[in-house]
Amino acid sequence: MPIEITDIERLAQILARSGVDTIEIEEPGLTLKLVVDTAARIAAPATPAAPTTDHFVTAKADVAGHFLAAHPWQDKPFVAPGERIEAGAIVGLVKIGLLYAPVVAPTAGTVDAVIGETGAMVGYGTPIVRIRPFN
């Protein structure tokens, strides 16, 4: 059976969440190797991420779909530059099918920039919002 793009997306999600960084699938006539950059991700939701060397932390998409800076019913985007946000705050949505998956702030801080553009296709790990952590 051929592997669908959606299968790959799902596998990538599963890998990311399980902390496995590489998987290879071999079937007759087909080899798939997925390598996931788990380092930043694993630290993110569980504990506040340590500020990176440039003192910014990035909220990233963790599913593939179309980015929405605001809910379609709301004019105001979830966050705007200069806004102070808590760890776990929703900074945007990724629309995949009928689902709206949240993009969450990995750490508390001040929004430095909203990188994602509404309607743009994003994938696993696409940077969405740059945050300057407190302290």
Place this chain on the structure above:
Amino acid sequence: MIEILSVTGPASIQDLGRFDQYRFGVGTSGAMDDVALRAGNILLGNDENAAGIEIPMMPFSLRFGRDMAFALTGAGVEAEIAGRAVPPWWRSHARAADILNIKAMPHGARLYLAVSGGVDVPIVLGSRSTQFRGEFGGLNGRPLQVGDILPCATSTATIGELGVEPADITLARPNTAADETIVRVIVAGEYDGFDADTQALFWSSSWKITPQSNRYGYRLQGPAVKPKAPIEKRSHGIVPGVIQIPPNGQPIIQMRDAQTSGGYPKIATVIRADLWRLGQARLGSKLRFEQTAYTDALAAEAEMSAYLERLRANVRLVEETRTCR
């Protein structure tokens, strides 16, 4: 359990309804926007008929007595759980003692709060829906009051935050102006009792939903629509969606708490697939009727079912991904 801290207007416990008690004079009750209640239950992995709270007015607040997943669907509201904003058509997780605060309702007319496992009031005559007229079902057959404690089925599932696309985006009707609702109707028994001009007036008018509109019925205001000669019917069964024309010519749409029978002439009936749209139409807003054929009405139901099936499949995909962890 859940404790009601503040309530405005007649909030009530509703499931999908009580559908097989007409022969005792018992109407359906049930969620005015059944699509929204189903969506909330789908988000939580509940039985889609699980009871939730229908909230027609703000402000409203409650306290969760223990850790619990919940979902908000239906109207678009400004809601916060423990100070965090909850987007529309969203599931989230509350911890014991967290307070859910709903401040304003900028979009739609009825919010649904579903909780993991459902609100566990007793089933009366096959349903947990509140029967206001009969004073049974729901919580003691009455609207919710400050201090009410609602039992909730036990569920320990922890689930991540997730939203779904609101039904009125996916199932949007073409050519609908802002603050206007268009519903499809099938003509009813006395349609031919109105002359052609009056029929045309019924279709072309933009009807105002008056403040005297509620779960019993929507009283509309517009040009008088009167039959060629007065029609006095023998009492017969009616269902939610039936549009009656009382002698003053101002239509009344029967809703979920309507009487189960009536005798005013019926000009048309709102199709089942569009009843939820009425449930989200705001007082003072405009309503228009669009004539549809029976087969097209069935197609509209199929479209609504397909939306719900896509919701189920999409949400299931997320759960399967999670259980692979």
Place this chain on the structure above:
Amino acid sequence: MTAPDRPRISLLGTSALLFEAPGTFDLPHQRRIWALAATASKWPDIREAIPGITNLMLTFETPPRQLDDLITALNESWDSVESLAIGGREIRLPVTYGGEIGSSLRSVADHCGLSIDDVVSIHAAPLYTVFALGSHPGYCYLGGMDPRITMPRRQTPLQRSAGGSVSIGGSQTGVSASPGPSGWHAIGHTSWRFFDPSWPTPAALAPGDTIRFEIKQVVR
């Protein structure tokens, strides 16, 4: 167009269908409706068959793809059903006519060109038959009212009418089982329990039962 002696069948959206028998509002016609209800309630995809006053509503478990078969079946059954005589119970109901709850007693008398005492004695004379249940939980539509006290329904329904109200709407009469909106004219009241969801059958009365109103008091 339907011939005047043929039943009228119309849709109530996609949820139900209404069958209206031709002919007069009387017990023989109603007995055929009860028989048709008993038959139709067993048909596939029919959730309930609910008798009204010489009419029948069928609610759909699933809306039928094709309505023609159902319409044919209804017409054929109507032509072939035997009348179903239900031997019901007889209930005696004491009624206080007039007063605050029965405040339309005077307007019914005026409308019909009768005295208040005439309206009361005409209303309390017959042995009424429960033709159907409907409107609200436990409410009974009664057949047998004298046409001399007919009064058309209200132009605009009342938002709230008291529980136990004995009312006239058109050529029908009945007793409300609980407070609620009504387009009828209340001429009296009774205190009796018509409905309790905890009873094995939640409604006290059923089609075929009979009621006799006893004049307890007339308040002018």
